[in-house]
Amino acid sequence: MDLVTVNGLSKRYGGIVALSEATFSARAGEVHALLGENGAGKSTFIQILSGAVQHDGGSIVVDGQDYRPANPDAAQARGIAAVFQELSLIPDLSVEQNIWFRHEPRTWLGTVNRTQMRLKTLALLEKYNFPALRPDQELRRLTLAERQIVEIAKGLAKDPRILILDEATSALPAREAEWLLNLTRQLAAEGRLVIFISHRMAEVRAIADRLTIFRNGSTVAAHEADAVSDNEIVTQMIGRHLDRLYPERVSTATDRIALGVKGFSSGSRLSGVDFALREGEVLGVGGLQGHGQRELFQALFGATKASGSIELWGKPVSIGNPRQALTGKDGIALVPEDRRGQGLLLTKSVRENLTLSVIKRFTENGLLSRQKEAALVKEMVDFLRIKAGTPEQLAGTLSGGNQQKVIFGKMLLTQARVLLLYDPTRGVDVGTKGEIFQLMRDLAAKGYAILFHSSDMPELVHVADRVLVMRNGRIAATLEGVHISEEEILRAAMLETRAA
Amino acid sequence: MSAFLARNRLIVLAYAGMLALLLVTALFSPGFLSVSNMRSTVVLAAFVGIVALGQTFVIIGGGIDLSVPWVLNSAAIIMALLCGGQDLPLVWVMPLLLAGGAFIGLINGIGVAQFGVPPIIMTLATNVILQGLILVLTGGSPTPSAPALIQFLSVGRLSGFPVIALIWLALTLVATLLLSKAAFGRHLYALGTSATVAEFSGVPTARTTILTYVISGLTAAFAGMLLTGYSGQAYLGMGDAYLFTSIAAVAIGGASILGGSGHYLGTVAGAMVLTILTGLLPALNLSSGALLIVYGAVILLTVSIGSETFAGLGGRLRRKEG
Numbered sequence: 001m002d003l004v005t006v007n008g009l010s011k012r013y014g015g016i017v018a019l020s021e022a023t024f025s026a027r028a029g030e031v032h033a034l035l036g037e038n039g040a041g042k043s044t045f046i047q048i049l050s051g052a053v054q055h056d057g058g059s060i061v062v063d064g065q066d067y068r069p070a071n072p073d074a075a076q077a078r079g080i081a082a083v084f085q086e087l088s089l090i091p092d093l094s095v096e097q098n099i100w101f102r103h104e105p106r107t108w109l110g111t112v113n114r115t116q117m118r119l120k121t122l123a124l125l126e127k128y129n130f131p132a133l134r135p136d137q138e139l140r141r142l143t144l145a146e147r148q149i150v151e152i153a154k155g156l157a158k159d160p161r162i163l164i165l166d167e168a169t170s171a172l173p174a175r176e177a178e179w180l181l182n183l184t185r186q187l188a189a190e191g192r193l194v195i196f197i198s199h200r201m202a203e204v205r206a207i208a209d210r211l212t213i214f215r216n217g218s219t220v221a222a223h224e225a226d227a228v229s230d231n232e233i234v235t236q237m238i239g240r241h242l243d244r245l246y247p248e249r250v251s252t253a254t255d256r257i258a259l260g261v262k263g264f265s266s267g268s269r270l271s272g273v274d275f276a277l278r279e280g281e282v283l284g285v286g287g288l289q290g291h292g293q294r295e296l297f298q299a300l301f302g303a304t305k306a307s308g309s310i311e312l313w314g315k316p317v318s319i320g321n322p323r324q325a326l327t328g329k330d331g332i333a334l335v336p337e338d339r340r341g342q343g344l345l346l347t348k349s350v351r352e353n354l355t356l357s358v359i360k361r362f363t364e365n366g367l368l369s370r371q372k373e374a375a376l377v378k379e380m381v382d383f384l385r386i387k388a389g390t391p392e393q394l395a396g397t398l399s400g401g402n403q404q405k406v407i408f409g410k411m412l413l414t415q416a417r418v419l420l421l422y423d424p425t426r427g428v429d430v431g432t433k434g435e436i437f438q439l440m441r442d443l444a445a446k447g448y449a450i451l452f453h454s455s456d457m458p459e460l461v462h463v464a465d466r467v468l469v470m471r472n473g474r475i476a477a478t479l480e481g482v483h484i485s486e487e488e489i490l491r492a493a494m495l496e497t498r499a500a
Numbered sequence: 501m502s503a504f505l506a507r508n509r510l511i512v513l514a515y516a517g518m519l520a521l522l523l524v525t526a527l528f529s530p531g532f533l534s535v536s537n538m539r540s541t542v543v544l545a546a547f548v549g550i551v552a553l554g555q556t557f558v559i560i561g562g563g564i565d566l567s568v569p570w571v572l573n574s575a576a577i578i579m580a581l582l583c584g585g586q587d588l589p590l591v592w593v594m595p596l597l598l599a600g601g602a603f604i605g606l607i608n609g610i611g612v613a614q615f616g617v618p619p620i621i622m623t624l625a626t627n628v629i630l631q632g633l634i635l636v637l638t639g640g641s642p643t644p645s646a647p648a649l650i651q652f653l654s655v656g657r658l659s660g661f662p663v664i665a666l667i668w669l670a671l672t673l674v675a676t677l678l679l680s681k682a683a684f685g686r687h688l689y690a691l692g693t694s695a696t697v698a699e700f701s702g703v704p705t706a707r708t709t710i711l712t713y714v715i716s717g718l719t720a721a722f723a724g725m726l727l728t729g730y731s732g733q734a735y736l737g738m739g740d741a742y743l744f745t746s747i748a749a750v751a752i753g754g755a756s757i758l759g760g761s762g763h764y765l766g767t768v769a770g771a772m773v774l775t776i777l778t779g780l781l782p783a784l785n786l787s788s789g790a791l792l793i794v795y796g797a798v799i800l801l802t803v804s805i806g807s808e809t810f811a812g813l814g815g816r817l818r819r820k821e822g
Binding site: 301303321322323325334336341342343344345346347352356357359360363368392410414 | 507677680682683687690697700701761
């Protein structure tokens with residue numbers, strides 16, 4: 001007996017078909033993975049299930065009864081809760097206030113029962129073995145990963161029979177991602193249905209009982225997880241055969257140092273980092289989350305204060321703010337961690353986003369030239385194959401992969417040849433991931449120097465020429481050649497942590 | 501063309517509202533559309549429009565300037581005192597007071613951009629401080645009448661056109677160039693949309709913020725001098741009405757009060773709407789209390805139209821597939 005059965009589900013937005021004729025079925029007690037590229041219809045599908053949007057055609061049956069929630073509250077009343085990657089938390093509230101938001105335990109006076117709320121929070125965190133979280137911590141002080149964990153707790157607080165996890169692991173470091181995978185197994189063992197979206201095949205392999213594949217706004221196949229190969233899945237996802245995700249690694253590094261960093265420190269998280277990034281090199285930065293990677297990238301870009309010396313192409317520079325980093329050919333550009341909060345003006349057009357950092361390049365006598373701007377926009381849209389209806393489309397309406405391409409385009413237009421890429425593939429579909437890796441190698445071959453952090457360790461292993469492993473705000477090890485492996489990265493990241 | 505309409509829907513709406521209001525007013529008061537009446541409406545709207553010019557820049561950048569009433573009033577009173585009814589001193593008094601207005605804007609801007617003081621607090625404080633300074637300076641005594649040259653600028657005509665309307669037109673051109681055709685405009689919209697994204701994109705956020713307040717100080721001081729010419733003399737409290745009208749004109753003109761959108765061309769329509777309303781209400785035999793009520797209602801109406809677009813946008817953002 002299936003817990004959820006979906007037939008012929010469709011959703012249109014004006015002339016755009018976001019979902020058509022989707023079919024789906026899942027049982028209680030299983031982990032069911034949804035796979036597909038960005039824009040394939042997964043998000044629309046789970047938005048309908050969670051009550052965020054309403055479908056136009058088809059039917060959903062939950063527990064033998066017709067299901068058509070008018071809003072997320074109605075969905076929750078039927079036992080369906082969703083954890084979205086676009087975080088829904090309120091920065092000014094504490095962890096526990098966020099978890100129980102609008103469902104707070106009450107006293108007989110109708111006020112919030114704080115004692116009860118604290119007890120329930122601790123019980124919830126304990127039951128599911130949550131990584132350390134302080135219930136009274138203000139949310140704005142948490143990292144992206146910690147917020148994601150709070151989001152998961154908020155979903156579980158509703159005790160749902162069906163829990164939807166939308167790329168919940170993408171913001172998590174390795175250890176917490178591992179915990180989440182165990183959690184989904186535990187939830188399934190309790191008889192719940194977990195619907196799980198991830199772009200990481202290894203995770204899907206590790207936990208999914210069954211999987212449904214989306215392509216071009218519809219479902220194309222459903223499989224028992226152990227009856228289908230990775231290759232078949234990828235082929236069905238992209239509708240063609242993808243040769244490989246990672247491009248061939250041919251080192252193009254020269255002896256010339258593009259970015260030399262000495263004694264670089266910032267706050268308490270970064271203490272005395274030395275390294276040299278060479279022309280034509282892709283230099284990976286790994287390690288456990290929270291050991292200074294974020295601070296390193298932000299400080300190099302001038303977004304946070306730092307001390308120590310930086311040389312760009314042999315010249316000492318001082319970078320006090322991003323504007324001083326983005327100084328054209330000799331500058332340094334950052335693709336930031338938080339695409340929506342730091343990278344894109346969501347309510348502005350693709351064009352305005354692409355050219356925001358290079359207004360000088362199309363200004364003549366103090367006035368903007370729309371022709372010159374259009375040429376720059378076209379150059380990047382073509383080069384990166386950004387899929388937007390027109391350059392006037394709002395950036396917020398693009399898929400995650402295309403949003404990331406717009407940010408790449410914005411930074412490439414600055415002509416900076418030292419690129420800092422902080423987790424550039426997070427939340428990006430597998431096809432675009434492949435394009436980004438190929439782009440990195442192509443740029444390196446042209447003499448760009450790339451510093452690359454990824455929260456997905458295999459990416460570092462397969463893409464970087466060398467890997468710096470960070471621990472406690474320092475470089476703990478530099479791995480090269482055959483020594484670059486997940487085991488070596490973890491060993492360098494963890495072993496001496498225990499000693500210290 | 502349709503793309504232009506879609507992008508500037510709220511500005512087009514503001515002009516449509518202005519025309520509709522003109523027609524309604526003409527129905528109730530047939531003489532309203534006469535040349536002389538239109539002329540005086542435009543003159544009155546010009547004062548609102550000039551103060552609201554700076555306010556438009558500040559609001560697009562994500563701030564708000566509550567110091568305009570007393571920047572305006574200070575410029576008016578100091579000009580009257582320094583000139584003593586003579587034209588000649590204007591040669592140095594006008595540049596001096598414009599610089600003074602710019603200086604107050606600079607202080608506002610530095611407070612907001614460098615020290616992180618919330619714009620409401622910062623500009624409210626400068627407003628009160630200026631008010632106090634002027635009270636100390638004048639002791640509340642009346643000021644000499646306005647110089648003839650200033651009167652010419654605010655009520656005079658050049659081949660039939662009010663001089664101030666020509667000044668307003670010129671300022672509108674400058675503002676439009678700055679917003680649509682200059683790097684400053686791009687920086688400003690980015691800043692108002694997301695200060696963090698602007699900063700990460702290399703936008704000079706502090707400089708841009710400060711500049712908006714400097715422009716607002718300039719236009720408020722300039723309007724204060726012109727207004728003195730219009731009323732013949734400067735008096736305490738003459739700027740008070742311009743706090744509400746300058747902000748209302750920006751909002752009616754289609755700008756989001758949260759920043760990141762809007763245009764001075766919209767504000768121009770907003771200033772006209774507010775002025776026509778004040779002409780309509782006497783024709784309806786409404787009291788000045790009712791005038792305020794209608795004013796407030798118009799603002800509510802425009803803001804709800806604005807929030808409707810905001811909700812529409814939210815829908816479009818959620819549509820992002822993946």
